[in-house]
Amino acid sequence: MTTHALKGKVIVQAHIKAVTGLRIGGAAGRFEIGGLDNPVIRDPVTGRPYIPGSSLKGKMRxxxxxxxxxxxKELVRARRNSPAIHIHWCEPDEYQQDGAPCVLCRTFGTAGERAQEPGRLIVRDxxxxxxxxxxDxxxxxxxLSWDxxxxxxxxxxxxxxxxxDVITSAANPRQMERVPAGALFDAELLLAVYDEHDRECLRTLLQGMLLLEDDYLGSSGSRGYGRVRFQEVRLxxxxxxxxxxPQQHPxxxxxxxPSLADLWERFDEIVSHIWPEA
Ligand SMILES: [Zn+2]
Structure with a gap:
């Protein structure tokens, strides 16, 4: 039995540092003659590269x-030729296990009519x-400033x-645009808290961020791109x-x-304010 009264929100704020060059493609895989082959995704208003919240969330998931x-399970393909996409989701009879909801589905949500309840996590761009x-x-x-x-x-x-080229062995040079190492991004992740099971969702979220630090974001991770670190983390x-x-209830x-690992080691103590009974 789940309640649907919101208890509050945990907000994780951090800087994401690109430890190596970072490539999140605007039109990955498309080869454009005469233009930049592989542009990075940019904010259409400011022209600045950014990390879409959906990329962060999808990678952690x-x-x-x-x-x-x-x-x-394999998602139903949009078109016959589109690539297979495998993700995890629970059917209604799979969602509860040993009296607790599936922590992945609860944190990240499940699509459409399969949704057992709304996903807890919002990841901002x-x-x-x-x-x-x-x-130096x-x-x-x-x-340094960008100028x-x-x-x-x-x-x-x-x-x-x-x-x-796999047939001719000819080397075809192509351009890869990337955000240079040292770039910093402002990240915000929000987790809705309803009951005691959401403690596991918060733990899972921080786990996902830690796993991301030991993996990569964006493309060409096997070439060393996309290594990221969370810095100046605030909960x-x-x-x-x-x-x-907000005056009465700040x-x-x-x-x-300074780092995620620093907070991770104190997880139980940190969250005791929200879940004193756990
Ligand atoms: Zn699940």
Missing amino acids: SLLTRALGRPV AHLLDELEVP ESGSIRR EVATELPYTEVKWEAVI LWRPVAYYRD EVKLAAG
């Missing part, structure tokens, strides 16, 4: 599916910060890479009464730390 060993972190000669990190660094295109570098709690009267700063 797929990493967690494997880490938790959850079964996957992560926008590029005005400063980036660049190591001594190896210490300096913060102080030279990039081939605004906020991005262009790499030439060889693609080997806030907004009780539902905050949305009525938000609570649960924790802040």
